[in-house]
Amino acid sequence: MINKKEVVLEVKNLSIDIPVSQGILHPVDNINLHVERGEILCVVGESGCGKSLTSLAIMGLLPKNAQRTAETLELNKEDLQELTERQLADIRGNRMAMIFQEPMTSLNPSFTIENQLLEPLLRHKELSKDEARNQVIEMLELVGIKPAEPRLRQYPHQLSGGLRQRVMIAMSLLCNPDLIIADEPTTALDVTIQAQILELMMSLQEKFNTGILFITHDMGVVANIADRVAVMYAGQIVEEGPVSEIFDNPAHPYTRGLMGCIPVPGKLGQDNTLGTIPGMVPSVVNDFQSCRFGGRWDENYKENFEPCRLTEVPKKRRSFKVNLNEKHLVHFCCDECLHLSEHTLVEGSS
């Protein structure tokens, strides 16, 4: 039995800078993440908070103009920053794989399913074409494409969205990777297919004991599949912890805002509206001159507390443990935000 505590992905102080004409974008700002073997870590956040860039940064597939810096970026204790482009290509699709948001466009329209599925195997494993083909068929049946053989000769446009995403999942699993990064894999699918795909991913993850970094903005999906959750906001991780902790006891106002946006059948009366978080994710051009969450506090908070009005460059970020739980951490960008949320925090440490 593999030790549950084995860390497959370790990210420390990962930042991404993109120079633009108005200054420098900081879409990802000093984030820490880790994924253990056999674990699903969900990274949640609204559009533009840096989730997808984080996943591309880990894969080493950032656009050319984006600069990645990190204190630690390790896959199975191997430093990904030390590797040459060629060595990184040896790892991609082999020891870490990725599933993308758009199954309709993520497969090459000009090649058959067989051709595209054989590629990672022939690239990374020393297999004959027949052996590889058998593995492809086996994997397609595992992701629920039965019978698999007639599908091999088909082109992507002959498959539905759900089938294509199954093909993408099969592709990611072919070389039995340590880590799979799934970037909103169910967002483009309709709801019934979403449920099937999530179920499939969970069962396969259990079977292969892979670590999954699952990126989504859908709290419903998080509740379904996550072991741990990291809430991302404006390029930073604001709260992280076991899924039950986060759902039962959200500590950061942003996490609470997200929770308020989940429609729960039966719980919403006629007169109360579905929650929203006021405002928008702040622009991430240049350094922040004020609190990132300023102006987005909801009415309940505003009644009891003065919203954060920090106008200077925030002090060092502060992290706090919630409810004495070692694993449930909340990070505030500034002391003022911390002060505002303090009533929920039992014990604090910097």
Next chain:
Amino acid sequence: MLAYTLKRVVVAFLILLVVSGLTFSLSHLSADPALTIAGEQASDEDIEAVRKLYGFDRPVIEQYVNWLSRALQGDFGKSYHYKAPVVEMISGRIGTTMTLGFLAIVFALVVSIPLGTLAAMRPNSLIDRFALLIAVFGQALPTFWFALMMIILFGVWFRWLPISGNTSWAHFVMPTIALGYYATPALMRLTRAGMIEVLSSDYIRTAKAKGLLPVSVLFKHALRNAIIPVVALAAVWFGFMLGGSIVIETIFNLKGIGWLSYDALLRSDLPVVQAIVLIFASFYVILTLLADLLNAYLDPRISVR
């Protein structure tokens, strides 16, 4: 795929039928052929005799059907001026034109696809600017001027290459470059545009995420998709080069079809003109058909539409 092929073939036949009708009627409308054959000093009786002899007094439809049925059997009649069978005149010269057209389109593709790809990989880089420079020159320079400049440089000053005739492969070097360069700008810019679009597509990201090496990402996954419109354009350009090599054939004194058509037009040699127009139109239609089929093979989605 089979249904698609059949459909394209039927359409091609219909186009050819229309072209043959147009060719025939236009050339008959442009001048009185009996007058041309009989000559300037001929009397009215002579002209009438010629008209009877060649069947020009018959209804046009009948003449057309006769001409077409013979043409389908490979008989385009005799040249009014040279008195030789048109088929022989053409078959003796078509090799030269085909060789020149083929070499020119190959030259154009060999230059434009790698250069367009390199330019697309680094937009606005030095190599992109260089490619743009070549494209702008190719678009702006008249073919005949470019050909003459090459003759002066490589034929007269350096004496590296022969400047006239078609007796050896060396004779084809300059005509090929002159004619091929004309097609290069459009093909190269289309390759570049297609490549830039494809390289930013999701499936290229997938290919990279699989760990494929850049060579395979570029040449297998990207080029195949970027090249689809280039194939269609290249087919059209090939047709254009077969028919449009008149200037080049005249400058370099290559006795091909282009040269023959120029000669036949000057002499109002109708059977020759008709045959050449029909043959080149057929080439065009067949090339377009082949390009369609090749496209359907490259992009399997096309045959579904």
